[in-house]
Amino acid sequence: MRAQGRAPTTDGAASATDTRNALDLAARPLGGFEAATAGFTLFAAPLSRVLDVELSALEAQGRGQIVSSPRVVTADRVKAIVEQGSELPYQAKVGNGVSGVQFRRATLKLEVEPQITPDGRVVLDLDVTKDSIGEPTAAGPAIHTKHVQTRVEVENGGTVAIGGIYEQLNRDDVTRVPLLGKIPVLGALFRHRARRDQRSELVVFITPTVVGTQCETSGAGDAEAGKRGPEAGGAGSTRQPLCQ
Template sequence: IATQYSGASPGIVPLAAAAAGTRSNNGDDDSVLEQARNVAAQSLLGLSGGLIGLAGQSNDAVFGMIIDAVKSDTGSNLLSTPSIMTLDNEQARILVGQEVPITTGEVLGAANDNPFRTIQRQDVGVELEVRPQINTAGGITLAIKQEVSAIAGPVSAQSSELVFNKRQIETRVVVENGAIVALGGLLDQNDRQTVEKVPLLGDVPGLGALFRHKSRNRDKTNLMVFIRPTIIRDAADAQRMTAPRYTYLRDRQLADGDPEAALDALVRDYLRAQPPQLPAAPSSA
């Protein structure tokens, strides 16, 4: 008796065959059964979680059973921090990503050959558009469009058309100088449960669990968008905003063991300027 579910690993058939290979009429292992045992052993090495198995041979009947229980948790924390500087009441835009060609039309010749296609390119990545307006009270009115997009894959195996995942916020808010405001967010949870079973046998109370395979997947997405506008009134404010960012990139490059930060060489050799004055390190008592 052997039960095999689609996508299950290792296969129950090689496990049962390996058990049969432990016995033979002449006392010697058959070469085919020896190979089956090796396949079963290699399959078991790739498993994770709790594993319980049973295999054997009774006269001419070969049976095998294996139970593999595993739970995996995958978490990711994606942080994008686009920043941009612009004048009062002037729109600014920054895009970190790529252009993806999308087929918008196709014309074939008289013999259904020599196709002529029209292509439209679509921006994919992290995009920020903002237009600030400073009011007399020192607050800032922001017209904001924030978008995060990515390619999800083709529509189907038979179609080359692409599906895009897109999260977009477009709004107008009033923020004080230097304050942090949450523009919006999304909490999404998607639960999927799959049951595969042998007809009739999988419905037997109690023993039916031996002929069923269950899987449950849960996808959670927590998306929050924050923004912090800062008014730059003079060169001193610009220097104050530039120095921390320059220091952060410079320290990251020096942490790789390079004798000189590539950022310093870029400013000196290509921009023909001196690097921004770095903030003094705090003195220790």
């Protein structure tokens, strides 16, 4: 199985959703698990093929940015982990009052465990973590963490888009003329203050694709090969598995 993810961020610009290409659905409860609470959108397999084009168009228009585009191959019911980021140093006590430098990770991390159903669909256990560097402290920079964990079922080749991870940025920028901008009262004439409010949302797109073949070595197949005799499989040869 190949799980392929994209994580674009949007800058909050108003946009219209084409209801012909996207369908908002609630997660289907599976095995006693409740439906996912994080908002997500399911795309059918034919629509997933044009998803890369749509994301590239958003990035070209300045309305989004593709943060990462990892690909990973894993087996059925085997967890795969994709992680990208950096390690930040901070001061910590290591014992007897002695302080030392240790490191903490600030990463974009995706954990996915797929399960292929008998009808060819894929159940995904997803765990997405997005860390960002925060304000500096005496011990080191703070780390802001955003986390989404859910389970969803999607068709082979379809795409699930998980959202709901928002980030609010409020910043005051001040530009001024050197020396003149610091003059009391009159300095306001030589200063410019701008407030920047930006809201972004992290959206993770995951497209599971079943690769390879599914083989079976049934007793019925062995019996059929025996009926055909040596001409079918060769005298003394071992029958190869029947593959779909």
